[in-house]
Amino acid sequence: MTSPSSPAGRWIERWDPEDRVFWEQGGERIARRNLFFSVLSEHIGFSVWTLWSVLVLFMGPEYGLTPADKFLLTSVVTLVGAVVRVPYTFAVAVFGGRNWTVISASLLLVPTVAAFVVMEPGTGFGTFLVVALLAGIGGGNFASSMTNINAFFPLREKGWALGLNAGGGNIGVPVIQLVALALIGAGGGPRLLLAIYIPLILLAAVLAALRMDNLASVKNDTGAAKDAARDAHTWIMSFLYVGTFGSFIGYSFAFGMVLQNAFGRTPLQAAYLTFIGPLLGSLVRPLGGRLADRFGGARITLWNYVGMAAATAGLLMAGRAGSLPLFVTVFVALFVLSGLGNGSTFKMIPGIFQAKALAKGLVGEEAAAYGRRLSGASMGLIGAVGALGGVGINLAFRESFLSYGSGTGAFAAFLAFYAVCFGLTWAVYLRRPASAPRETAAPETKAQLSYVEV
Known part of the structure; x- marks a missing residue:
């Protein structure tokens, strides 16, 4: 059996990761190389997407913005990032994974350079809003990256691979917050932060062009998108991903502003705390995928929601008691749990569609191809809807502070939502x-029982 190769133009014609001989003779090496450079590009994309969660900390009274204005800025960035995930998912099939990574990385220059130009006191709120909208394209890199990497790895390793890919991207959130912390502490300004990221964007695009590959087997299949959209599991998993990733990205944008408005922290004091939660939540995402590989994504997701609900209840108590140490500790725990849940929910997606393939009587490569086709198409939709949870969280905080002067109302709503997610997963x-008679129950229950293993 021949090992995989990458012809001129970096297109690989034959790709069969489920074949263990193929995998050991070179498939694994190629998949891991593409994973590494995918992580780099997605990491920069996440940093650009969450750029405004940092920039608003730089924007003091001289900018003339209210807390509600800042929550609105971060909300629109999250919204655009969610919407563009859908076309970014299918761009992989149109252009190729390597080619689209180069294009999407290069596009990050647009919002970064635009922010560099307008970031100064006296700029109108409308201008800031438009430039913040542009930064939303950074959120799309996640969808195309996950769809691409999903095609490279066998089902038995998807939880780990997707978790590592997403976690490496997610960690762009705390990294840009740490860089901002260093700059604020040193008396630097927002333009210096933006100037640091412009060459990094160029580097990510160049490395993707030189070191990544396209898979010819990932064809442009509009039917897959329609089939995924018609499948109820796509929308069930979208709802569950709102609870995990929506929480992660929403809290990442809002944490610093909550500390400033609820506990009177200065921008520097808030920056010292905001990066911890996203950092730990990003680092544990691969662990969530690995645990899901071993114990089943549904089981890990179910108990993860129990933990998230408990942590949210702790935030309500800490807020009422006015205890900053308790509030930060529990909020960081909530970030960690959201990261674990991100990994376990995304592992469930390929497992669900593989189970559906087996229930249809498909076997071997035919079943694997069916699972890859629908899981890859559904990931963009699930990622987009999940990211909309971040919009909801920021709008909930905005309304809660306007109505009650605190985040209590928002946390109560989040607690109820996690309870619904727990019930739906179960x-x-x-x-x-x-129980039903064996001769009639077996055909109907086979697919349902197999979902326990996703």
Whole structure:
């Protein structure tokens, strides 16, 4: 059996990761190389996407913005990042994974250079709003990267690979916050922060062009998008991903402003604390995927929601008691749990569609191809809807501070939402069907029972 190769133009014609001989003779090496450079590009994309969560900390009274204005800025960035995830997902099939990574990385120059130009007191709020909208394209890199890497790895390693890919991207959030902390502490300004990222964007694009590959087997398949959109599991997993990733990205944008408005922290004091949660949440995402590989994504997701609900209840108590140490500790724990849940929910997606393939009677490569086709198409939709959770979190905080002067109302809503996510996970993926006579029950229950292993 021949090992995989990358012809001129970096297109690989044959790709069969489920074949262990193929995998060991070179497939694994190529997949890991593409994973590494995918992580780099996605990391920079996340940094650009969350850029405004940092820039608003630089924007003092001289900018003339209210807390509600700043929450609105971060909300629109999150919204655009969610919407562009859908076309970014299918761009991989149109252009190729390597080619689209080069294009999407290069596009990050647009919002970064634009912010560099307008970032000064006296600029109108409308201008800031437009430039913040542009930064939303950084959120799209996640969707195309996950779709691309999903095609490279076998099902038995998808939880780890997707978790590592997403975690490496997610860590762009705390990294840009740490860089901002260093600059604020040294008396630097927002333009210096932007100037640091412009050459990094160029580097990511060049390395993707030189070291990544396209898979010819990933064809432009509009039917896959339609099939994924018609499948109920796509929308169920979208809802669950709102609870995990929506929480992660929403809290990443809002944490610093909550500390400033609820506990009177200065921008520098807030910056010293805001990076910890996103950092730990990013680092544990691969662990969530690995645990899901071993124990099943549905089981990990279910108990993860229990932890997230408990942490949210702790935030309500800490807020009422006015205890900053307790509030920060519990908020960081909530970030960690959201990171674990991100990994476990994304592992569930390929497992669900593989289970559906087996329920249809498909076997071997035919079943694997069916699972890859629908899971890859659904990831963009799931990632987009999940990111909309970040918009909801920022708008909830905005309304809560306007109405109550604190985040209490928002946290109460989040607690109720996590309870619904727990119930949905159990009812769809873990609840075993009622007993029935063996000769009639087996055909109907086979697919349902297999979901326990996703």
